[in-house]
Amino acid sequence: MTRVSRLHIPRPPARPGQTPDFSYLQTSPAGAMAQPEVMAAFTDMEYLATGLVRVLDDQHVAVGPWNPHLEPDELQVGLRHMLLTRLFDQRMQTIQRQGRISFYLRSLGEEAVSISQAMALRPDDMLFPGYRNQGLHIARGHSLVDLMCQCLSNTRDMCKGRQMPIMYHWQSGNIFSISGNLATQYPQAVGWAMASALKGEDRIAAAWTGEGSTAEADFHYGMTFAAVYRAPVILNIVNNQWAISSFQGLAGGEQRSFAARGPGYGIPGIRVDGNDFLALHAVTTWAAERARRGGGPTLIESVTYRAAAHSTSDDPARYRPKDDWQAWPLGDPIERLKQHLIALGEWSAQRHEQLARELDAHVAECWKQAQNAGTMTEGPRLDPRTMFEDVFATMPPHLLRQRQQLDQELVAATKDATPT
């Protein structure tokens, strides 16, 4: 009898038409995970890499050693930012469907990750986002009009029409540029953090990437450099279970948690409920303090769910059950924080509805303003001649010549278009 090797090909537990099945997801009860000392050895906290840090219990009460004890007004700010992110996403999605921007990408269901983590960091800490971290901009107060103008590639676009929608950056807000190539920001964030340490600053860096992108070499470069130099950086994996149609098992999440890669490098790994605003805040605050005190990097895996399509170019109904988010065991981050505030007596369904109306009106008003700077079809348009700028600090002769050539083409086109 011959023995043969077998290829294991990971598959998601349910495909279209089947009942969503999240029995693979390992969770821990709220409050069950101990909180180690900030400067403890990573070997003393390996349980955090396979458990799940949760603070909000099923009765919407904050429990356990990771409870960050935030004031109600901070929680209300967090709720407001998350709701704003969702309403902003919703409107931009509609605008894309109307053909008024070329592309969009929502963060539905994972808003807590960006909002809570940004709020747990200092404004001068440097953030290196992935593409689904629009909440970082919102939490730091980046004008929605500016974000919309970027999506429109109009005359107020921070990228001057050079990037696809959602690839924002914000230098004065300490938020780095989104590349489009995955996980490249990981070693960059580590390098930034190394520079911060070299300069003797106490600013730290934080980077985000999806669980799918942890398969990229750059993830491992970042981890290695962070571990070797004990760089003051927080490396985040947003495990929303899907990389377009690729289930997290295809990125290597089937056998062991993504957070567990941390201890393999000598880095604390913390697996946290990514839909639990309080748990995220506590874990991020802990990691930031560790980094600031010279304790080096932390790897945080936020377990969440990509409730919407990957992007406006994607149709998840072709590869996963419809409405599977309804069955997601960790729920909706906004609903959970809302219920927590209600349980505290600091919020109500009525106030929530009123806030949603206010924010939606604000988003609508911003969209009106954004269009004043031009749309894809109407109003002012960026001068195409600017495409030659910023390739280099100073424009070299060959680009000057090419710009002149384009200029002649544009002048000729204008003449052709002028009625005689």
Place this chain on the structure above:
Amino acid sequence: MPQMNMIQAINSALDVMLERDANVVLMGQDVGYFGGVFRCTDGLQRKYGEPRVLDTPIAEGGIVGAAIGMGVHGLKPVVEIQFADYAYPAFDQIVSELARLRYRTAGEFHAAVTVRMPCGGGIRGGQTHSQSPEGIFTHVCGIKVVMPSNPYDAKGLLISAIEDADPVIFFEPKRIYSGPFDGEHEKAAVPWSAHPKGDVPAGHYSVPLSRAEIVRSGSQVTVVAYGTMVHVAQAAVARSGVDAEIIDLRTLAPLDTDTLCASVNRTGRCVIVHEATRFSGFGAELSATVQETCFWNLLAPIERVTGWDTPYPHAFEWEYFPGPDRVAAAISRVMEAP
């Protein structure tokens, strides 16, 4: 004036810049305590400390990625990739990130990183320690590409590269680290001390980027080369007896087309020499540029002399290498053209 070989000149450039600018940091595999496998960073860690002359893990993509982050935070990292052949794991970080950061953020972010890498063959390095991948990088917009041919230029160009606001890929032809090798591999090696360009000032000076140098004036043919091939071209010209003008490009991108085309317009003939493979090589760009600009003054078809379109074979490197015979033959052909 002190005499330096190319390794000492590069070391001196790094020394000068570490001294002058507290934001300059060196990083790479083996560059720190050991001083680099080619000794280019010898003694610098002792002088400036471990944080500024940093030994790194063997991960080119990580080295360049981290250098970009440092650059964004205001440092001026000078990265060493141990062999140009090892640059490919860093390709995405160089092409998609380093080269594009200023552009994609409309000038809000940039990283002034210098990436040094020894290149070229003739050292029995086989196919993974002999490549000349400059043409892969000149095709990328947003980075500058430099290849010096002598110690004086190496120091001055490296200082310019580090001081430049844009990222620079700095190729170091390792066959001429210790002497001006002209392709006559059976001859005794000549040291830089016997060459005028081995006289290198000890302090700060710079050689401007994007400025070619006419290393020999002539009237009958323009021979365009860079790196090791400048010396091969000189040997070939001496052998041919033709009154050739030899141009050392020094910076490949952005290219000094004015010096190149003015020369060809004068001589009417052009031979392009590089060690890299031919197909889609940098010579193709040079040939196209000369043809577009100098067509009506050309007396003969433009010739390209290059390495063959094969990997660099360990056992046949001198049959592969575009030595003075191959260059001289091309010069004869353009001179004989009707």
